[in-house]
């Protein structure tokens with residue numbers, strides 16, 4: 001019996017709706033397929049938790065979580081209660097950093113039965129490989145002067161080690177796909193970090209002679225997502241650029257509500273974290289209309305990570321059958337509820 | 353007789369095709385409408401110039417240009433010859449900085465007869481107001497260590513003065529439009545500069561009680577461009593975010609080849625610069641298929657800037673008639689050449 005200990009952190013907003021839904025899907029998988037058990041423990045860490053305790057998680061939060069096999073996270077953020085940079089750096093980004101989840105892995109493709117939001121999504125099927133631990137997301141910096149002279153300084157820090165690491169991950173991935181890596185850069189405008197990024201990309205690409213490469217400035221790249229999505233296979237991007245591209249990819253898929261993501265620890269020292277691309281979506285809380293597919297597809301990435309790739313493929317297959325049948329939440333043009341979509345997926349699993 | 357002295361800098365690639373085209377349009381306007389003269393002087397500053405002189409413009413280039421009424425620029429960049437950060441910081445960005453062109457003004461809407469690249473572009477008609485002199489585009493930073501330990505540090509610098517200035521520009525503009533300003537932020541991920549940006553936005557918005565505001569993280573905002581473009585009127589953004597959003601806006605318009613831009617000096621000390629959103633487009637050089645509309649629409653923004661708003665409106669009207677008749681270059685689904693589209697616009701002007 002394989003036993004996976006999973007730390008569920010629903011977090012804020014619709015995270016509290018889609019995490020339980022996706023956990024039920026995983027339980028169904030375990031019930032149907034012998035030899036596998038998921039042991040969920042739920043943690044209430046969130047902006048509400050902050051209101052009560054003055055922090056997003058307990059002092060020993062990392063210690064508590066570190067021996068779990070994975071973190072299954074919903075969404076973090078509620079600006080009515082806590083400024084975003086406090087809530088995110090106290091929970092989501094803290095895990096990414098402290099647990100060395102240096103890669104953010106974000107597939108994007110249009111599901112059958114879901115209308116893409118762009119006119120010509122032919123072959124829109126790509127993976128954004130995002131650096132997840134450094135770059136533009138940095139606590140280095142501060143402010144100086146006051147009043148009208150005030151200045152804020154923000155440092156982006158790019159290490160060769162971190163940059164190479166994410167690029168190698170992208171090349172290895174491309175080797176198993178269409179053998180093409182696009183580097184997201186902005187070396188025409190961003191004077192130090194991006195020419196550095198380009199240099200490392202050139203260096204790393206020399207080790208992968210069978211992989212085709214190209215390099216696009218982020219502005220043009222974002223435009224090509226909309227006008228020429230067929231150009232892409234694997235895209236390697238900095239923390240910020242990967243963030244923007246993956247949301248844009250999600251929009252092209254039809255809704256940010258369907259897009260999955262994995263924060264991967266590659267050195268095996270700490271748990272990886274599975275959290276979809278969407279946020280806490282304050283406007284649709286409590287209506288039972290949040291799209292659970294982002295979280296359920298994210299559960300598929302967790303299965304893959306556990307080495308259960310066959311079950312992972314099966315789950316994606318069942319998700320695709322569900323959308324193909326028109327069982328869709330409102331964000332992708334349907335009339336079904338969170339519960340109905342989840343139930344349909346569970347039934348679909350039982351039927352296999 | 354009003355006489356406008358214009359410094360034409362075609363620059364690289366298709367800049368050399370579309371700047372002459374748009375200059376012909378302006379000459380036609382002057383020929384038809386008495387009382388107005390454009391005096392063009394052409395400067396060959398470009399990557400080719402760099403190959404010959406070791407710099408993008410002469411030592412006294414700024415001095416030479418500073419008394420012109422405007423700079424009319426094509427595109428800069430040819431990585432076959434010069435690394436992008438050298439060519440851009442030596443010409444385009446140098447003008448923006450030295451001539452205090454602190455605002456980048458970028459309208460985006462779908463022209464009649466041109467198919468948008470998104471499925472539901474209803475009411476896609478917005479203006480990106482981009483900070484153009486500071487922020488993420490900065491020469492502050494550098495590298496330390498060598499080999500596998502190398503680190504690149506990039507500083508973004510946001511001043512309250514610059515941030516307020518671009519925001520006030522956006523609010524004033526919105527007051528003449530649909531009275532809505534969206535702030536592009538990323539205060540959940542970017543720890544110092546973006547919470548600062550949010551603070552300034554809150555402060556400035558207090559002075560404009562009749563304008564509705566909202567604030568969106570850049571990732572979500574980019575996604576909304578594709579899924580809910582009707583949400584936007586005026587968007588105020590940092591240098592980098594404005595760059596990405598305006599290219600994305602251009603893609604939604606159908607092609608980056610149609611999108612206009614103005615780099616505006618607001619203190620009246622130096623010339624403003626008019627340069628479309630697209631780049632030098634190395635893949636289509638010399639084929640007479642570059643879309644001249646981006647550059648011609650940019651000429652319309654220059655007319656507006658000169659106070660010739662009636663002629664500006666007329667020109668946009670004629671552009672719209674041309675696209676509406678299906679006289680389109682290949683990038684927007686047509687079969688016409690750069691020359692044919694330009695000729696049609698000139699004929700259209702003569703007929704009015």
Ligand SMILES: CC(C)[C@H](C(=O)O)[C@@H](O)C(=O)O
Nearest residue numbers: 188189219429440444595629
């Ligand atoms: C060429 C490049 C430096 C420039 C920018 O990033 O500002 C361009 O993309 C633009 O938008 O004008």
Ligand SMILES: CC(C)[C@H](C(=O)O)[C@@H](O)C(=O)O
Nearest residue numbers: 077088092243277540541571
């Ligand atoms: C919530 C926010 C800090 C986060 C990010 O920017 O990384 C989110 O947008 C994401 O993509 O996971």
